[in-house]
Each structure stands twice: as structure tokens, then as C-alpha cells.
Amino acid sequence: MAQNYFSRVKNTVKISAATLALLAFAPTMALAEPTYGLAMYGEPELPADFTALPYVRADAPKGGRIVSGEGGTFDSLNPYIQKGNAPWQLRYLMAESLMAQAFSEPFTLYCLLCETVETDEDRTWVEFTLRPEARFSDGSPVTVEDVMWSFETLGTEGHGRYASLWGQIESMEQTGENKVKFTFNVENRELPLLVATRPILKKAYWDGKDFTQSGMDNIPVTSAPYTVTKAEPGMYVELTRNPDYWAKDLPVMTGQANFDTIRFEFFADPSLVIEAFKAGELNVHREFNVQTWEEQYDFPAVTRGDVVKSVIAHQRPTGMTGFAMNTRLPQFADWRVRQAMIEAFNFDYINEAQTENKQSRITSYFSNSPLGMRPGPAEGRVKELLEPYQETLLPGVMEGYELPATSGRELDRGAMRRALGLMEEAGWTIQGGQMKNSDGEPFTFEIVLSVGDDENQSIIDTYTQMLNHLGIQPKISVVDKAQYTQRMERFDFGMTPVRYGLSLSPGNEQYAYFGSASADQPGSRNIAGVKDPAVDAMIARMLDARDREDSLAATRALDRLLTAGRYAIPLYAWNESFNAHVKEIHYPEPLPLYGDWIMWREMTWYWEE
Structure with missing residues (x-):
């Protein structure tokens, strides 16, 4: 455990009267003003005197329980470390952060543990003033010491997801009794918001304990409205609402944390989750298969009206769900080969077989949102951003790119002819019934599944x-989850399923997904091996944007580059979610911009007879 954080240069906490005086008159401090919220671009939409977030029911009744099911297992109750397998929900339910995100806006935070936040125009630093009333679940106050300990411990000993931000913090210092300031060592306007959303834990709880060890005994003490009260490894975990929760009357928390109990049941066989819901063991269930939603939700509780089916729309980007092609391999280095693979994928036929054509297809990475590329040629600011890279852009970036239409017949001869033409342009022809190059080497690759x-x-x-109609016979390997993870970390595959969930305010994660620096970094999320200077430039422009319009243009340009890059074969778009629930459980309206987002159901729904 990190015991030396007071002595480290990164964490200066010795504050003399002279130092405080200098800080009070520092030029950068004079340029900033304390405020109640922080938006990635522009100003927060809600006024300083807002009384509740717009998508909650402010007078929602408290009580009842929400019970949902999960496929899989768990053996730890500490979601903040690398070791062990903790329920993913605990990461969001167990700890509060300095500020809370409003899901009615692309990326805006409002003060929670902090009373005010300050930052300079270039966002090279950020300072928080803690609320004096902020408390952990055991009643002890949340202090600057807890904040600083949490950042260093998570950054050096916690889960790998916290290391990147810690590496971008030049210094962390206490600047007053309830004030803490972070100064950054890189130019990145998103960093103040990332700092504001890190979990804050209680330092004293971990005295004499090894923070890195997982298990069921060490349950982090936090300031959140719920605490873990019951758990059985691999079976269930139950959280109970704290009646003395310190922030229950804060506007940012009004109408939230309404259930007395939140419970997650775990099933080794994921197919049993829906059966448990039908049997009444669960009272909410989120369905991910539209055909199942249409055909299997006619059981007696639904027909009686005891169970309600709710279809909830959202305005988030579709992201990318599909099959990624490994461009590190010579087989997929040529965009024409990748386009041929897309042409050969008869989506309409597959969609009919899988969902009876009830599911729409992804059209681009940021489709279904204002961030998505517009059809047709690039125009205006998007065109200006792409023009410096004109000579290296793939066909479709500037002109516009659309996925090929298919006939829906089992054998689409038009698609096959287009695919054969592209393969021939790339140097591959059918020889003796097999796709080969001029040296007689067959075109093949390995599809790796879990x-x-x-x-x-x-x-x-x-x-x-x-x-097979193209003379291509790929190898299919189905491996266990551990082996699958290892192979993905080594990029040992030709084609594999991929899922990128993208937000309405894309940030630094875009480098991890699509940046050149991550393409050959073992274990990175850049599955396809995207390595394009234009992509890097659009991500940088997006992150450095000073207003929403500039960010919008850069993201739309990025969307064009990724989609026309033909890095993946797109599958289904999930532009709405399917939730079944007992009639006593309700959700508030209007819906947030993000729709059915992380913990929206657990935190804003409520029980009413």
C-alpha cells in the first residue's frame, strides 16, 4: 500500500502561511473563479440554483427493491484493484467522486463531494473545495487527505484503468483546509473532468491492510448512498440504502438512490437469467436480443400486466459492434481486401436468419448521434480538417462512404462479383477453386471466438x-475465455468480434481504441491495428477543441476516417434498449440524452405500488 504519499514530490501537502499567501495572489488563480459545474465545452446547461437533474422524479418515493441477474461469477468485493473478479456494478455504486455527471448533457459535471471547482482557461490545473458536510458511510468526514491518498493509491496500486491519469498529474497539493489542487504535465482539456470523476476512498480503512489483495472481506468504505450488506461469492451481492446518506438533499442527488435494496443475482449459465426473471426470482431484466424480446416475452406475468415491457430510446453513438480485421497481417493490410470481406458479408440474409430483420445495422462509428458523419461528400469545417491529408486518404473519406447493400438472398451474386473484383485488384485470384496470389499462396486467416x-x-x-464461394476457407478457433484474452493481448487473430461503446463526449479513450501509438502495444484496445496519421490528428483536434462546434467537426471527420478505413464488418445498431420489469417499478421521464445508461436504472428508477 502507498504509505509515502506525503513525502513524494507529486503530492505536496506542507502548506505554510507564506505559501498560502502566494497561492492566493498567483496570476493563474486570479484568472479563475469558483463554480458549481464543469462542461467539456461551453457552460453547464443547468443554472447554479438548479433543484434537481432534469431526468429524475424529484419527489420519487423511497423504498422497495430492484433485483437483476448477471451471467458469470465473482470472488471479490473490491472493484478498484487488478486482482480478483468483482461485480462490475460495484465500481459505480460503491464510491462517489468529486463531481457527478449529468446524463442529460454530453459531458457536464456538477459538484458532489466538492462544493466548488476552479480551473484556468487552458485547463492546465484544477482545484476543488470539499464540502464540509461530505461524509463516508461510517459517518467520518471526507478530507483532502482521503482524496490525495485515493489518487495515488489507485494510480500506483489500483486497477490499470487509473494509471494513465495518474501519469498525467504533475503535482497534487493541499492548498487550504478543504482544498486540493491538481496540476497536469500534458496539454489535455479533458483532464480536469477525468480527475473530478475518480472514486474517493477512505484512507484510514486501509491502514494495516493490503490494498492490492482481493477477496470478500475488504469492502472499501466510501461516501456513496449504498453499502454492501450481504454477499455470497458467485451467487449474489446485495446493497442497502444508507438512511443517513449525507448528500440525499443535494440538488445533484435529489430523486436518486430511491430503492432500499439493490441486489444482483449471478448465474454461471447466462441463459438462465431470463428463466429466473420469468420465475419471479428477478424483478427487472434487460434483454439484448430483439428476436427474443419479440417472441419470448409472452409469459403469463406479461399477459396479466404484472410485468411491463419498456422500450427506451437513446441518442448515444452506436459505436462499433462487429468483426474486426487485423490490419497488422499482410492479408488485411490492403483496404481493397477489407472491402471485399465487407462485400461478402451478406448482412440482410444474416439479419433475417438471426433477428427476422428486426434489427437495423450500424452505418458508422458515431451514427445515431450528432457526432456521426453526414452522408455525401465532406463539407465545410470537416473538409478543411481532412484536406491536409488528401493524398493518403482512402476512397470514401472525402466522397462519402456507405456500406454495400445486399439482396438478402443466400447467394448474392452482385456482392460476390464486387468482392472478386476487389480481390483481383489487390493481387488475389481464384486458382483451382481457391483464392491465391501470384505465387500460388492461398488467402486464408483465422477467426478467433470465445x-x-x-x-x-x-x-x-x-x-x-x-x-467459400470466393475460394476462401478461414480457420475458426473457439477458445476458452482465458486463452481468448491472451490471444487478444498478443493480437493473435485474423478476425474477431469487437465492441466499441462510444459516448457523446469522446475523449482520451479514442487514442486507446484507434491511435497509432496503441496499435502495436500488447493488450491495447486498438484491436484492428489502426495506424493512420489523419486519425491521430483528428483525435488530437477533438481533444484540443475550445468549443462544441470545433469538436463536432473533428469527430465527424474521425468518423469518416474510421468508417472508410474498413477496419471492421459492422453488425447491429442498438439505438434503444429493452427492459422488462414488474409493474411496481417505474422509470422517470423525460429520458436522459444517454437513455438506459450505466446505473440509470438502479439510481433513478423507483418503487411505487
């Missing part, structure tokens, strides 16, 4: 039959 991924297995089985 055990239990039945839906993708079914899709790939159909797709490989389509590839």
Missing part, C-alpha cells in the same frame, strides 16, 4: 459459407 459466444458463432458459420 467459448459461449453462440450468437457470433452462428453468424460466423454463415459467413464462412459465403467466403
Whole structure:
């Protein structure tokens, strides 16, 4: 455990009267003013005297319980470390941060543990003043010492997700009794918001304990409205609302944390979750298969009206769900080969077989949102941003790119002809019934899937039959989850399922997904191996944007580059979510911009007879 954080240069906490005086008159401090909220671009939409977030029911009744099911297992109750397998929900329910995100805006935070926040125009530093009334669940106050300990411990001993931000903090210092300031060592306007959303833990709880060790005994003490009260490894975890929760009357928390109990039941076989819901063991269930939603939700509780089916729309980007092609391999280095693979993927036929054509297709990475590229040629600011890279841009970036239409017949001859033409342009022809190059080497690759991924297995089985018509016979490897993880970390695959969830305020994670620096970094999320200077430039421009319009243009340009890059074969778009729940459980309206987002159901829904 990090015991030396008071002595480290990064964490200066010795404050003399002279130092405080100098800080009070420092030029950068004079340029900033304390405020109640912080937006990535522009100003927060809500006024300083707002009484509740716009998507909650301010007078929602308190009580009842919400019980949902999860496939899988767990053996730890500490979601902030690398070791062990903790329920993913605990990361969001167990700890509060300095500020809370409003899901009615792309990326705006409002003060929670902090009373005010300050930053300079260039966002090279950020300072928080803690609320004197902020308390942990055991009643002890949240202090600057707790904040600083949390940042260093998470950054050096916690889960790897916290290390990147810690590396971008030049210094962390106490600047007053309830004040803490972070100064950054890189130019990145998102950093103040990332600092504001890190979990804050209680330092004293970990005295004499090893923070890095997982298990069921060490449950982090936090300031959140819920605490873990019951748990059985691999079976269930139950959280109970703290009636003395310190922030229950704050405007940012009004109408939230309404259930007395939140419980997650775990099933080793994920297919049993829906059966448990039908049997009444669960009272909410989120369905991810539209065909199942249409065909299997006619059981007696639904017909009686005891269970309600709710379809909840959102305005988030679709992201990318599909099959990534490994561009590090010579087989997929040529964009024409990648386009041929997309042409051969008869989406309409597969969609009919999988969902009876009830599911729409992703059209670009940021589709379904204002961030998505517009159809047709690039125009205006988007065109200006892309023009310096004109000579290296792939076809479709400037002109506009659309996924090929398919006939829906089992054998789409038009698509096959287009795919064959592209393969021939790339140096591959059918020789003796097999796709080969001029040296007679066959075109083949390995499709790697994880055990239990039945839906993708079914899709790939159909797709490989389509590839056989092109003289291509890929190898299909289905491996256990541990081996799958290892192979992804080594980029040991030709094609594999991929899922990128993208937000309405894309940030530094875009470098991890698509940046050149991460393309050959083992274990990175850049699955396809995207390595494009234009992509890097658009991400940098997006992060450095001073207003929403500039960020919007850079993101739309990025969307064009990624989509026309043909890095993945797109599958289904999830522009709405399907929630079944007992009639006593309700959700507030209007819906937030993010729709059915992380913990929206657990935190804003309520029980009413």
C-alpha cells in the first residue's frame, strides 16, 4: 500500500502561511473563479440554483427493491484493484467522486463531494473545495487527505484503468483546509473532468491492510448512498440504502438512490437469467436480443400486466459492434481486401436468419448521434480538417462512404462479383477453386471466438459459407475465455468480434481504441491495428477543441476516417434498449440524452405500488 504519499514530490501537502499567501495572489488563480459545474465545452446547461437533474422524479418515493441477474461469477468485493473478479456494478455504486455527471448533457459535471471547482482557461490545473458536510458511510468526514491518498493509491496500486491519469498529474497539493489542487504535465482539456470523476476512498480503512489483495472481506468504505450488506461469492451481492446518506438533499442527488435494496443475482449459465426473471426470482431484466424480446416475452406475468415491457430510446453513438480485421497481417493490410470481406458479408440474409430483420445495422462509428458523419461528400469545417491529408486518404473519406447493400438472398451474386473484383485488384485470384496470389499462396486467416459466444458463432458459420464461394476457407478457433484474452493481448487473430461503446463526449479513450501509438502495444484496445496519421490528428483536434462546434467537426471527420478505413464488418445498431420489469417499478421521464445508461436504472428508477 502507498504509505509515502506525503513525502513524494507529486503530492505536496506542507502548506505554510507564506505559501498560502502566494497561492492566493498567483496570476493563474486570479484568472479563475469558483463554480458549481464543469462542461467539456461551453457552460453547464443547468443554472447554479438548479433543484434537481432534469431526468429524475424529484419527489420519487423511497423504498422497495430492484433485483437483476448477471451471467458469470465473482470472488471479490473490491472493484478498484487488478486482482480478483468483482461485480462490475460495484465500481459505480460503491464510491462517489468529486463531481457527478449529468446524463442529460454530453459531458457536464456538477459538484458532489466538492462544493466548488476552479480551473484556468487552458485547463492546465484544477482545484476543488470539499464540502464540509461530505461524509463516508461510517459517518467520518471526507478530507483532502482521503482524496490525495485515493489518487495515488489507485494510480500506483489500483486497477490499470487509473494509471494513465495518474501519469498525467504533475503535482497534487493541499492548498487550504478543504482544498486540493491538481496540476497536469500534458496539454489535455479533458483532464480536469477525468480527475473530478475518480472514486474517493477512505484512507484510514486501509491502514494495516493490503490494498492490492482481493477477496470478500475488504469492502472499501466510501461516501456513496449504498453499502454492501450481504454477499455470497458467485451467487449474489446485495446493497442497502444508507438512511443517513449525507448528500440525499443535494440538488445533484435529489430523486436518486430511491430503492432500499439493490441486489444482483449471478448465474454461471447466462441463459438462465431470463428463466429466473420469468420465475419471479428477478424483478427487472434487460434483454439484448430483439428476436427474443419479440417472441419470448409472452409469459403469463406479461399477459396479466404484472410485468411491463419498456422500450427506451437513446441518442448515444452506436459505436462499433462487429468483426474486426487485423490490419497488422499482410492479408488485411490492403483496404481493397477489407472491402471485399465487407462485400461478402451478406448482412440482410444474416439479419433475417438471426433477428427476422428486426434489427437495423450500424452505418458508422458515431451514427445515431450528432457526432456521426453526414452522408455525401465532406463539407465545410470537416473538409478543411481532412484536406491536409488528401493524398493518403482512402476512397470514401472525402466522397462519402456507405456500406454495400445486399439482396438478402443466400447467394448474392452482385456482392460476390464486387468482392472478386476487389480481390483481383489487390493481387488475389481464384486458382483451382481457391483464392491465391501470384505465387500460388492461398488467402486464408483465422477467426478467433470465445467459448459461449453462440450468437457470433452462428453468424460466423454463415459467413464462412459465403467466403467459400470466393475460394476462401478461414480457420475458426473457439477458445476458452482465458486463452481468448491472451490471444487478444498478443493480437493473435485474423478476425474477431469487437465492441466499441462510444459516448457523446469522446475523449482520451479514442487514442486507446484507434491511435497509432496503441496499435502495436500488447493488450491495447486498438484491436484492428489502426495506424493512420489523419486519425491521430483528428483525435488530437477533438481533444484540443475550445468549443462544441470545433469538436463536432473533428469527430465527424474521425468518423469518416474510421468508417472508410474498413477496419471492421459492422453488425447491429442498438439505438434503444429493452427492459422488462414488474409493474411496481417505474422509470422517470423525460429520458436522459444517454437513455438506459450505466446505473440509470438502479439510481433513478423507483418503487411505487
